[in-house]
Amino acid sequence: MTEPAIRPRPGRPIRLLFIDDAPLDRSRLARILQSDGDIVSLGQVPTGPAAIGLVAREHPDVIVLGVSTLDGTAQSVIEQVMAQTPTPVLVLSTLIEDRQSPRAVEALVAGALDVLPVPQRWTPELEAALRRTVRQLSRVQTIRHPRGGLVRSAAAAPTAPIRSRPTVVALAASTGGPKALATVLAGLGGLAVPVLVVQHLHPDFTGGLVDWMSRVSALPVQVAEHGQEARPGQVYLAPGGLHLRLAGGMRLELAATPVTIHQPSANELFRSVARHAGAAGIGVILTGMGDDGAEGLRDIQRANGQTFGQDEETCAVFGMPRAAYRLGAVSDLLPIEQLAAAVLRSAGRGTT
Structure with missing residues (x-):
């Protein structure tokens, strides 16, 4: 890229x-x-x-x-x-x-x-x-790890509308993301919906990332394949160099276009979830530089889906969540340790 x-x-x-x-x-x-x-x-x-x-x-x-x-x-x-x-x-x-x-x-x-x-x-x-x-x-501002004293309670998520389509969770991260993803995926035990993941990473790192996430995730993890059905309780990781999108019929789509700074792109994933899952979409934006994902997360929110962001204290780099927050695209900014619980609560109200 x-x-x-x-x-x-x-x-x-x-x-x-x-x-x-x-x-x-x-x-x-x-x-x-x-x-x-x-x-x-x-x-x-x-x-x-x-x-x-x-x-x-x-x-x-x-x-x-x-x-x-x-x-x-x-x-x-x-x-x-x-x-x-x-x-x-x-x-x-x-x-x-x-x-x-x-x-x-x-x-x-x-x-x-x-x-x-x-x-x-x-x-x-x-x-x-x-x-x-x-x-x-x-130029990166780093944050202390591990973080202690996080005693804030997660804000109550707004009541989700009744959903007529299957729920889909979309996660996106960049700098500092693997550690954040490991924390979130480890907390999603029992989640009965598909999880689509975009991590900005050199294509050659994809295999190692999948191996690592498979060891820590509460759900099975695999590299997404073009045309496969997104099944409940499965985590699909975007391969390096290709966008991951949700298509009709709960199918996954991989594409090399449009050419963007980040491939895979968080915006491409979030926009597709807004389009095909609507109010059943749950978007989560994690640590990372830049603003990729902010506009796509706003699309999920406008479709009445649920949106969450990692808070500044627990981000390695607060760039992506900050950009989404400034757009008004994030329902709640939460510590990384609380995001999995927020996803489970939101998904539990709307699964079909």
């Missing part, structure tokens, strides 16, 4: 800290990242308590975490950073050459914002892409 250009920013340089569980070519990476002058290295440290302490003292703008072993240390580092000193984490791994490793998805679920393979050879194009990624991540 095509991403907007992220150019060097004027003013204070981006302060970057390297943490790795086994030696990478640190000097080469430092040279690559600092070559444009807008990124500076605070140094390189091995994983462990000293690294967590250094993050707390120095407050880097971005952490580059090198992952070369399978001992789970890297995931622990991510979780500790996000719990103590929330910082955008980019994982560079020698273990995901095909970008389908469950390790990559585990890092995203732990709180990393992006995962990239370490190439066999750094080309100028790959070097430039790495710098663009660091610049993009430096």
Whole structure:
């Protein structure tokens, strides 16, 4: 997919800290990242308590975490950073050459914002892409994980109208989404309606994401196929590079058009649910950058469906839910831990 250009920013340089569980070519990476002058290295440290302490003292703008072993240390580092000193984490791994490793998805679920393979050879194009990624991540506001003290009760959902069509749940997420999706899907036990999911993710990550979600979801998870019937109690994940839409007769539709920044697109999914499920549609917009999904969620609301968004405190990035909220497209903004219950309540009033 095509991403907007992220150019060097004027003013204070981006302060970057390297943490790795086994030696990478640190000097080469430092040279690559600092070559444009807008990124500076605070140094390189091995994983462990000293690294967590250094993050707390120095407050880097971005952490580059090198992952070369399978001992789970890297995931622990991510979780500790996000719990103590929330910082955008980019994982560079020698273990995901095909970008389908469950390790990559585990890092995203732990709180990393992006995962990239370490190439066999750094080309100028790959070097430039790495710098663009660091610049993009430096602009992300991160939120503390895990979050404690969430004692607010979910607002009572408005009474749903009587529905004449089968209920369909549509979930959409982007940056920070795998962890949020894992939380929601784990709480949907007993849901007897189809669940359609769009996650902005590189196509090569789809297999790993499905494997991970299958392990944590209370419902069976599969990659959506064109033309298949959306069955109750099943989760259908959009494949990378294709839009997932609900079509007539509760069939699923995959399409490469329209060409959009994000493929799959949350707007495409939500609009199709509004069109074919109407008041029986339930839309949920989760953490992510940008505004994809806001207009589509408004369509579900205008069709008298139910709409929910993840609240700011529990979002890794509040961009997508904020955009939907500003459009008036969200009935309730709720903590991530309360969204599954809200979906179950809403679906329970309207299933047929």
